[in-house]
Amino acid sequence: MVAWLFLSFTLLFQSQSAFGEIDLDDDITSQCTSFTTETTEAQRNAIEGMLAGRDHRLWHNFFHGVRSAWLGLTADQQNLLANIHPTLVPPHPVTNANTIDAEDFLYFHHQMVLMVRRMLVEAGQPCIASWGTIPKPSDTAWPMPPLWTGADGIVAFAKSSAGYFNMVGMENTEFHNDSWLRQQKLLGDMGQVMSDSLHRLFHARFSAEPNPSVRPLLNISQAPDEVFNDKSYNNLRDGYATTVNPYFWKLHGYVDDVIFRWLKVRGYTKIAVQCPLTSSGKPDPKCYQWRGTWVGPDPEVVCDCPENEDDPDHVHVDILDKFFQYKIDHPETKDSLDLLLKTIDAAAGNPSTN
Numbered sequence: 001m002v003a004w005l006f007l008s009f010t011l012l013f014q015s016q017s018a019f020g021e022i023d024l025d026d027d028i029t030s031q032c033t034s035f036t037t038e039t040t041e042a043q044r045n046a047i048e049g050m051l052a053g054r055d056h057r058l059w060h061n062f063f064h065g066v067r068s069a070w071l072g073l074t075a076d077q078q079n080l081l082a083n084i085h086p087t088l089v090p091p092h093p094v095t096n097a098n099t100i101d102a103e104d105f106l107y108f109h110h111q112m113v114l115m116v117r118r119m120l121v122e123a124g125q126p127c128i129a130s131w132g133t134i135p136k137p138s139d140t141a142w143p144m145p146p147l148w149t150g151a152d153g154i155v156a157f158a159k160s161s162a163g164y165f166n167m168v169g170m171e172n173t174e175f176h177n178d179s180w181l182r183q184q185k186l187l188g189d190m191g192q193v194m195s196d197s198l199h200r201l202f203h204a205r206f207s208a209e210p211n212p213s214v215r216p217l218l219n220i221s222q223a224p225d226e227v228f229n230d231k232s233y234n235n236l237r238d239g240y241a242t243t244v245n246p247y248f249w250k251l252h253g254y255v256d257d258v259i260f261r262w263l264k265v266r267g268y269t270k271i272a273v274q275c276p277l278t279s280s281g282k283p284d285p286k287c288y289q290w291r292g293t294w295v296g297p298d299p300e301v302v303c304d305c306p307e308n309e310d311d312p313d314h315v316h317v318d319i320l321d322k323f324f325q326y327k328i329d330h331p332e333t334k335d336s337l338d339l340l341l342k343t344i345d346a347a348a349g350n351p352s353t354n
Protein backbone atom coordinates (compact mmCIF):
# COMPACT_ATOMS: atom_id res chain seq x y z
CA MET A 1 0.00 0.00 0.00
CA VAL A 2 1.31 3.41 -0.86
CA ALA A 3 0.69 5.18 2.39
CA TRP A 4 0.79 8.59 0.80
CA LEU A 5 -1.71 10.06 3.17
CA PHE A 6 0.32 9.06 6.20
CA LEU A 7 3.54 10.21 4.65
CA SER A 8 1.98 13.59 4.16
CA PHE A 9 1.43 13.87 7.88
CA THR A 10 5.11 13.81 8.52
CA LEU A 11 6.53 15.50 5.48
CA LEU A 12 6.61 19.13 4.64
CA PHE A 13 5.83 20.23 1.14
CA GLN A 14 7.86 21.75 -1.62
CA SER A 15 6.45 23.45 -4.61
CA GLN A 16 8.12 23.21 -7.97
CA SER A 17 10.85 25.48 -9.15
CA ALA A 18 9.04 28.83 -9.22
CA PHE A 19 8.95 28.82 -5.44
CA GLY A 20 12.11 26.80 -4.92
CA GLU A 21 13.57 29.31 -2.50
CA ILE A 22 10.92 28.33 0.03
CA ASP A 23 11.79 25.31 2.10
CA LEU A 24 8.56 23.45 1.56
CA ASP A 25 10.13 20.10 1.34
CA ASP A 26 8.12 17.27 -0.12
CA ASP A 27 9.92 14.15 -1.17
CA ILE A 28 7.68 13.33 -4.10
CA THR A 29 7.82 16.68 -5.86
CA SER A 30 11.58 16.71 -5.40
CA GLN A 31 11.72 13.27 -7.03
CA CYS A 32 10.03 14.52 -10.20
CA THR A 33 12.88 14.32 -12.70
CA SER A 34 11.24 16.92 -14.92
CA PHE A 35 7.90 18.53 -15.66
CA THR A 36 6.17 18.37 -19.02
CA THR A 37 3.81 21.01 -20.36
CA GLU A 38 1.75 18.56 -22.34
CA THR A 39 0.80 15.08 -21.17
CA THR A 40 2.06 12.06 -23.06
CA GLU A 41 0.26 8.80 -23.59
CA ALA A 42 2.77 7.11 -21.27
CA GLN A 43 1.98 9.59 -18.50
CA ARG A 44 -1.75 9.18 -18.99
CA ASN A 45 -1.40 5.39 -18.96
CA ALA A 46 0.47 5.60 -15.67
CA ILE A 47 -2.33 7.44 -13.89
CA GLU A 48 -5.61 6.86 -15.71
CA GLY A 49 -6.15 3.27 -14.64
CA MET A 50 -6.24 4.28 -11.00
CA LEU A 51 -8.09 7.55 -11.49
CA ALA A 52 -10.78 6.00 -13.68
CA GLY A 53 -11.48 3.26 -11.14
CA ARG A 54 -14.82 3.39 -9.39
CA ASP A 55 -13.29 3.78 -5.92
CA HIS A 56 -11.30 6.87 -6.89
CA ARG A 57 -14.20 8.40 -8.79
CA LEU A 58 -16.43 7.88 -5.77
CA TRP A 59 -13.80 9.33 -3.45
CA HIS A 60 -13.64 12.62 -5.28
CA ASN A 61 -17.40 12.72 -5.80
CA PHE A 62 -18.21 12.05 -2.16
CA PHE A 63 -15.62 14.54 -0.93
CA HIS A 64 -17.35 17.33 -2.83
CA GLY A 65 -20.88 16.03 -2.44
CA VAL A 66 -20.79 15.50 1.33
CA ARG A 67 -18.91 18.75 1.86
CA SER A 68 -21.51 20.73 -0.07
CA ALA A 69 -24.61 18.88 1.11
CA TRP A 70 -23.81 18.41 4.80
CA LEU A 71 -25.49 21.46 6.34
CA GLY A 72 -28.63 20.86 4.28
CA LEU A 73 -28.97 17.29 5.58
CA THR A 74 -31.22 16.35 8.49
CA ALA A 75 -29.66 15.09 11.72
CA ASP A 76 -30.92 11.60 10.80
CA GLN A 77 -29.17 11.79 7.43
CA GLN A 78 -25.95 12.99 9.04
CA ASN A 79 -26.12 10.10 11.53
CA LEU A 80 -26.76 7.68 8.72
CA LEU A 81 -23.57 8.83 6.99
CA ALA A 82 -21.58 8.50 10.20
CA ASN A 83 -22.90 4.96 10.61
CA ILE A 84 -22.06 3.99 7.04
CA HIS A 85 -18.46 5.16 7.38
CA PRO A 86 -16.79 7.69 9.70
CA THR A 87 -14.81 9.26 6.84
CA LEU A 88 -18.14 10.61 5.54
CA VAL A 89 -18.37 13.16 8.34
CA PRO A 90 -16.74 16.48 7.42
CA PRO A 91 -15.20 18.11 10.50
CA HIS A 92 -15.64 21.58 8.97
CA PRO A 93 -18.87 21.77 6.97
CA VAL A 94 -18.99 24.58 4.43
CA THR A 95 -20.19 27.81 6.00
CA ASN A 96 -19.63 31.45 5.34
CA ALA A 97 -18.59 32.02 8.94
CA ASN A 98 -15.15 30.53 8.68
CA THR A 99 -12.91 29.21 5.96
CA ILE A 100 -11.42 26.07 7.45
CA ASP A 101 -13.54 24.00 5.08
CA ALA A 102 -11.78 25.79 2.24
CA GLU A 103 -8.50 24.51 3.62
CA ASP A 104 -10.02 21.02 3.36
CA PHE A 105 -10.63 21.83 -0.30
CA LEU A 106 -7.02 22.92 -0.83
CA TYR A 107 -5.56 20.10 1.25
CA PHE A 108 -7.55 17.36 -0.46
CA HIS A 109 -6.55 18.49 -3.94
CA HIS A 110 -2.98 19.08 -2.81
CA GLN A 111 -2.89 15.42 -1.74
CA MET A 112 -4.33 14.39 -5.08
CA VAL A 113 -1.66 16.35 -6.94
CA LEU A 114 1.00 14.62 -4.82
CA MET A 115 -0.62 11.25 -5.42
CA VAL A 116 -0.48 11.71 -9.18
CA ARG A 117 3.14 12.85 -8.97
CA ARG A 118 3.93 9.75 -6.93
CA MET A 119 2.32 7.50 -9.54
CA LEU A 120 4.30 9.19 -12.31
CA VAL A 121 7.58 8.94 -10.39
CA GLU A 122 6.94 5.26 -9.69
CA ALA A 123 6.26 4.69 -13.39
CA GLY A 124 9.52 6.45 -14.33
CA GLN A 125 7.61 9.24 -16.03
CA PRO A 126 8.14 13.00 -15.81
CA CYS A 127 5.61 14.93 -13.74
CA ILE A 128 2.94 17.19 -15.22
CA ALA A 129 3.67 20.90 -14.89
CA SER A 130 0.99 23.18 -13.52
CA TRP A 131 -0.34 25.97 -15.66
CA GLY A 132 1.80 28.95 -14.66
CA THR A 133 -0.84 31.35 -15.93
CA ILE A 134 -4.32 30.96 -17.41
CA PRO A 135 -3.82 29.57 -20.94
CA LYS A 136 -4.35 32.19 -23.64
CA PRO A 137 -7.14 31.61 -26.16
CA SER A 138 -4.36 31.01 -28.73
CA ASP A 139 -2.77 28.22 -26.63
CA THR A 140 -2.40 25.16 -28.86
CA ALA A 141 -1.10 22.73 -26.23
CA TRP A 142 -4.18 23.24 -24.03
CA PRO A 143 -6.90 24.57 -26.32
CA MET A 144 -10.28 25.51 -24.94
CA PRO A 145 -12.84 22.90 -26.07
CA PRO A 146 -15.66 24.54 -28.04
CA LEU A 147 -19.00 25.53 -26.56
CA TRP A 148 -21.82 23.08 -27.31
CA THR A 149 -25.56 23.44 -27.71
CA GLY A 150 -27.32 23.07 -24.39
CA ALA A 151 -24.32 24.00 -22.21
CA ASP A 152 -25.36 25.90 -19.12
CA GLY A 153 -24.78 29.57 -18.42
CA ILE A 154 -21.51 29.36 -16.53
CA VAL A 155 -19.95 27.29 -19.33
CA ALA A 156 -21.09 29.79 -21.96
CA PHE A 157 -19.69 32.66 -19.91
CA ALA A 158 -16.37 30.96 -19.06
CA LYS A 159 -15.77 30.15 -22.72
CA SER A 160 -16.53 33.70 -23.89
CA SER A 161 -13.89 36.37 -24.22
CA ALA A 162 -15.59 38.25 -21.36
CA GLY A 163 -15.14 35.12 -19.25
CA TYR A 164 -11.48 34.84 -20.21
CA PHE A 165 -10.78 38.46 -19.27
CA ASN A 166 -12.71 38.00 -16.05
CA MET A 167 -10.41 35.10 -15.14
CA VAL A 168 -7.27 37.02 -16.12
CA GLY A 169 -8.50 39.89 -13.97
CA MET A 170 -8.75 37.56 -10.96
CA GLU A 171 -5.26 36.25 -11.64
CA ASN A 172 -3.82 39.75 -11.80
CA THR A 173 -5.68 41.36 -8.93
CA GLU A 174 -5.98 38.37 -6.59
CA PHE A 175 -4.26 35.03 -7.00
CA HIS A 176 -0.99 36.32 -8.47
CA ASN A 177 -1.17 39.61 -6.60
CA ASP A 178 1.06 39.76 -3.53
CA SER A 179 -0.84 42.49 -1.71
CA TRP A 180 -4.20 40.72 -2.16
CA LEU A 181 -2.67 37.43 -1.03
CA ARG A 182 -1.15 39.15 2.00
CA GLN A 183 -4.64 40.30 3.05
CA GLN A 184 -5.87 36.69 3.23
CA LYS A 185 -5.12 35.85 6.84
CA LEU A 186 -5.78 32.13 6.68
CA LEU A 187 -4.94 29.86 3.80
CA GLY A 188 -8.63 29.00 3.68
CA ASP A 189 -9.52 32.66 3.13
CA MET A 190 -7.72 32.45 -0.20
CA GLY A 191 -9.04 28.92 -0.78
CA GLN A 192 -12.65 29.95 -0.41
CA VAL A 193 -12.36 32.69 -3.02
CA MET A 194 -10.42 30.38 -5.30
CA SER A 195 -12.86 27.52 -4.96
CA ASP A 196 -15.92 29.64 -5.70
CA SER A 197 -14.53 31.82 -8.47
CA LEU A 198 -11.48 31.10 -10.61
CA HIS A 199 -11.45 27.35 -9.89
CA ARG A 200 -15.09 27.05 -10.88
CA LEU A 201 -14.52 29.03 -14.09
CA PHE A 202 -11.48 26.87 -14.92
CA HIS A 203 -13.67 23.75 -14.78
CA ALA A 204 -16.31 25.42 -16.94
CA ARG A 205 -13.96 26.98 -19.51
CA PHE A 206 -11.99 23.81 -20.18
CA SER A 207 -14.90 21.38 -20.14
CA ALA A 208 -15.93 19.62 -23.34
CA GLU A 209 -19.33 18.37 -24.39
CA PRO A 210 -19.95 15.40 -22.06
CA ASN A 211 -20.22 11.97 -23.59
CA PRO A 212 -22.52 10.40 -22.49
CA SER A 213 -24.28 13.69 -21.96
CA VAL A 214 -26.02 12.71 -18.73
CA ARG A 215 -24.89 10.43 -15.92
CA PRO A 216 -27.82 9.09 -13.89
CA LEU A 217 -27.57 9.94 -10.20
CA LEU A 218 -26.13 7.24 -7.96
CA ASN A 219 -28.79 5.02 -6.45
CA ILE A 220 -29.00 2.34 -3.81
CA SER A 221 -30.16 -0.42 -6.13
CA GLN A 222 -27.41 -0.65 -8.69
CA ALA A 223 -23.80 0.28 -9.37
CA PRO A 224 -23.06 2.91 -12.03
CA ASP A 225 -23.08 1.64 -15.60
CA GLU A 226 -19.54 0.65 -16.66
CA VAL A 227 -19.59 3.27 -19.40
CA PHE A 228 -19.15 5.85 -16.61
CA ASN A 229 -16.07 4.04 -15.30
CA ASP A 230 -14.35 4.07 -18.68
CA LYS A 231 -11.43 6.48 -18.88
CA SER A 232 -13.14 8.19 -21.81
CA TYR A 233 -15.79 9.45 -19.38
CA ASN A 234 -13.85 12.42 -18.06
CA ASN A 235 -16.37 15.25 -17.88
CA LEU A 236 -14.52 18.10 -16.18
CA ARG A 237 -17.72 19.26 -14.44
CA ASP A 238 -18.81 15.94 -12.97
CA GLY A 239 -17.27 15.11 -9.60
CA TYR A 240 -17.39 11.45 -10.62
CA ALA A 241 -15.29 12.06 -13.72
CA THR A 242 -13.22 15.21 -13.53
CA THR A 243 -10.00 13.74 -12.08
CA VAL A 244 -9.62 11.54 -15.17
CA ASN A 245 -9.45 14.63 -17.39
CA PRO A 246 -5.87 15.80 -18.21
CA TYR A 247 -6.96 19.43 -17.82
CA PHE A 248 -7.79 18.67 -14.18
CA TRP A 249 -4.11 18.23 -13.31
CA LYS A 250 -3.11 21.44 -15.06
CA LEU A 251 -5.71 23.57 -13.35
CA HIS A 252 -5.34 21.97 -9.93
CA GLY A 253 -1.58 22.37 -10.22
CA TYR A 254 -2.30 26.07 -10.75
CA VAL A 255 -4.53 26.13 -7.66
CA ASP A 256 -1.84 24.29 -5.71
CA ASP A 257 0.85 26.79 -6.72
CA VAL A 258 -1.26 29.60 -5.28
CA ILE A 259 -0.89 27.92 -1.88
CA PHE A 260 2.84 28.51 -2.19
CA ARG A 261 2.41 32.08 -3.38
CA TRP A 262 0.27 32.72 -0.31
CA LEU A 263 2.80 31.12 2.06
CA LYS A 264 5.60 33.18 0.59
CA VAL A 265 3.91 36.57 0.90
CA ARG A 266 2.66 35.76 4.40
CA GLY A 267 6.24 35.05 5.47
CA TYR A 268 5.97 31.29 5.93
CA THR A 269 8.75 28.97 4.92
CA LYS A 270 6.98 25.71 5.72
CA ILE A 271 3.56 24.15 5.76
CA ALA A 272 2.73 21.01 7.70
CA VAL A 273 -0.10 19.13 9.34
CA GLN A 274 1.92 19.25 12.53
CA CYS A 275 4.47 22.06 12.59
CA PRO A 276 7.68 21.34 14.48
CA LEU A 277 8.48 23.21 17.66
CA THR A 278 11.48 25.52 17.79
CA SER A 279 14.39 24.80 20.15
CA SER A 280 12.66 26.91 22.80
CA GLY A 281 9.60 24.66 22.58
CA LYS A 282 7.40 27.27 20.89
CA PRO A 283 5.55 26.67 17.61
CA ASP A 284 7.73 27.64 14.67
CA PRO A 285 6.28 30.99 13.49
CA LYS A 286 7.57 30.34 9.99
CA CYS A 287 5.53 27.16 9.71
CA TYR A 288 1.89 27.34 8.69
CA GLN A 289 -0.09 24.50 10.21
CA TRP A 290 -2.99 23.23 8.11
CA ARG A 291 -6.32 23.79 9.83
CA GLY A 292 -8.36 21.70 7.42
CA THR A 293 -7.08 18.23 6.54
CA TRP A 294 -10.25 16.24 5.85
CA VAL A 295 -10.03 14.12 2.71
CA GLY A 296 -13.32 12.24 2.81
CA PRO A 297 -13.65 8.51 2.06
CA ASP A 298 -10.06 7.65 1.11
CA PRO A 299 -10.32 4.31 -0.79
CA GLU A 300 -7.47 2.75 1.18
CA VAL A 301 -9.13 3.58 4.48
CA VAL A 302 -12.60 2.55 3.30
CA CYS A 303 -11.40 -0.72 1.80
CA ASP A 304 -9.14 -1.68 4.68
CA CYS A 305 -8.23 -4.67 2.54
CA PRO A 306 -4.99 -6.66 2.43
CA GLU A 307 -2.20 -5.04 0.46
CA ASN A 308 -1.73 -8.11 -1.70
CA GLU A 309 -4.53 -8.37 -4.22
CA ASP A 310 -3.82 -12.11 -4.58
CA ASP A 311 -4.55 -12.61 -0.90
CA PRO A 312 -7.63 -14.87 -0.67
CA ASP A 313 -9.08 -12.47 1.91
CA HIS A 314 -8.82 -9.58 -0.53
CA VAL A 315 -12.29 -8.23 -1.15
CA HIS A 316 -12.26 -4.79 -2.65
CA VAL A 317 -14.79 -2.54 -0.98
CA ASP A 318 -15.48 1.07 -1.90
CA ILE A 319 -17.73 3.64 -0.30
CA LEU A 320 -20.71 2.75 -2.50
CA ASP A 321 -20.32 -0.88 -1.43
CA LYS A 322 -20.59 0.39 2.14
CA PHE A 323 -23.97 1.90 1.28
CA PHE A 324 -25.07 -1.35 -0.39
CA GLN A 325 -23.99 -3.36 2.64
CA TYR A 326 -25.81 -0.99 4.96
CA LYS A 327 -29.00 -1.53 2.96
CA ILE A 328 -28.64 -5.29 3.39
CA ASP A 329 -28.03 -4.95 7.14
CA HIS A 330 -30.76 -2.34 7.64
CA PRO A 331 -33.37 -2.91 4.91
CA GLU A 332 -35.77 -0.47 6.55
CA THR A 333 -33.41 2.39 5.59
CA LYS A 334 -33.48 1.63 1.86
CA ASP A 335 -35.51 4.68 0.82
CA SER A 336 -33.54 6.99 3.10
CA LEU A 337 -30.28 5.67 1.70
CA ASP A 338 -31.47 6.16 -1.85
CA LEU A 339 -32.45 9.77 -1.21
CA LEU A 340 -29.18 10.43 0.61
CA LEU A 341 -27.06 9.04 -2.22
CA LYS A 342 -28.89 11.11 -4.79
CA THR A 343 -28.64 14.24 -2.63
CA ILE A 344 -24.89 13.85 -2.20
CA ASP A 345 -24.29 13.04 -5.85
CA ALA A 346 -26.33 16.05 -6.98
CA ALA A 347 -24.37 18.29 -4.60
CA ALA A 348 -21.10 17.11 -6.14
CA GLY A 349 -22.08 18.84 -9.35
CA ASN A 350 -23.56 16.03 -11.36
CA PRO A 351 -24.36 17.81 -14.63
CA SER A 352 -27.69 16.04 -14.96
CA THR A 353 -28.93 18.29 -12.20
CA ASN A 354 -27.31 21.64 -12.86
Ligand SMILES: [Cu+2]
Pocket residue numbers: 060064109
Ligand atom coordinates in the same frame (compact mmCIF):
# COMPACT_ATOMS: atom_id res chain seq x y z
CU1 LIG B 1 -12.22 18.36 -6.74
